[in-house]
Amino acid sequence: MSTQLFARSITVVARPGARAGSSALRARFSTRPALQNAAPAQAKGGKSPRVLQDFSMEGRVCLITGGARGLGNEFCRAFIDSGCTTMAILDLKQSEAEDAARDLVATACLNSDSKPEDFKIIGLECDVSSERSVIKAFNETMDTFGRLDSVVASAGIVENYSAFDYPFDRIKRLYDINVHGAFFTAREAARNMIPQGGGAIVLVSSMSANIVNIPQPQTPYNASKAAVKHMAASLGVEWAKKGVRVNVLSPGYMLTKLTKTILEHDRELKKTWESLTPMGRMGEPHDLAGAVVFLASDASRFMTGAEVRVDGGYCII
Structure with missing residues (x-):
């Protein structure tokens, strides 16, 4: 769960607009699930199978907040897997954004014909709870790339306090990050x-925008995510005729590094979450890759103000 973000840029690789070959995009991340490492299926005659080009992120300039770790970093990788070579990664700490940018380029070049110079990825320091910091980060992104095509607001935090015990300063911080x-x-x-x-x-x-999580108490978090969901619907209508689409991605319980660390000390909580999920398991971060690419690409060109839930069926029952 990433918190805030960056504003001093670090260019990892130059040559904006350079694009990696399609064969490279299929074999980028050797650390991903097994299917990602498999050789691409070949159609008859040795040709690669046709894919729907609307899902391609090739040639798009992307920006992801909270992109140095957790789900935000997974979204960065999903975009690169789908052809993006120009990206701004925003996160709170300069060093972490720089490391994430370098790692994305290095990993993308593994087992592929891509070269570091094919990518231009910058890290921007930015605290999303600060209006001034966000404006500065976007201005620097525009100064660097000249345009923005796909933006993901992924930075956020979660805390578990009962309503009577939740310190007000922490409630305010949560809303400043998650909502503002x-x-x-x-x-x-x-x-x-x-x-x-x-x-x-x-x-x-x-998914907490739609349900009340149990057994952990997290009322302010749930309310903040409900606000984000309705924010997307409202902005989607406001900007619909101006060409800007705003949709919302709602994950269920995901096995991020942070969540895994927490659950190592509370096995019963993991069993509870899994038992409440119809699919009987928690999601892997990569389970969100297809959904975020769908919403950020032309594949969803007639969608705005909509929610895509990826929760293993949790909200159904």
Whole structure:
């Protein structure tokens, strides 16, 4: 669960607009699930199978908040897997954003014909709870790339306190990051997308926008994610005729590094979450890759203000 973000840029590789070959995109991340490492299936005659080009992120300039770790980093990898070579990674700590940018390039070049110079990825320091910091990060992104096509507001935090015990300063911090940060990110994205003819914005909410989690108490978090969900619907309507689409991605319980660490000390909690999920398991971060690419690409060109839940069926029952 990534928190905030960056504003001093580090260019990992130059040559904006350079694109990796399609064969490279299929074999990028050797650490991903087994299917990612398999050789691409061949159609008759030795040709690669046809794929729907609307899902391609090739040639798009992407920006992801909270992109140094957790689900935000998974979204960065999903975009590169889908052809993106130009990206701004935003996160709170400069060093972590720089490391994430370098790692993305290095991993993308493993077992592929891609070269570091095929990518231009910058790290931007930015605190999403600060309007001034978000504006600065977007201005620097535009100065570097000249346009923005797909933006994901992924930065967020979660805490578990009972309603009587939740310190007010922590409630305010949670709303400043989860709600105000999502709004600042969406607003600055649209401000830069509208003059160029449009773009796609994805706000990351949670299944908690629709249900009440048990057994852990987290009322302010649930309310913040419900706000993000309705924010996407409202902005989607407001900007619909200006070419800017705003949709929301709502994950269920996901096995991020942070979640795994927590559950190592609470095995019963993991069993409870799995038993409440119809599919009987928690999600892997990579389970969100297809959904975020769908919402950020032309594949969802007639969708705005909509929610895509990836929760193993949790919200159904």
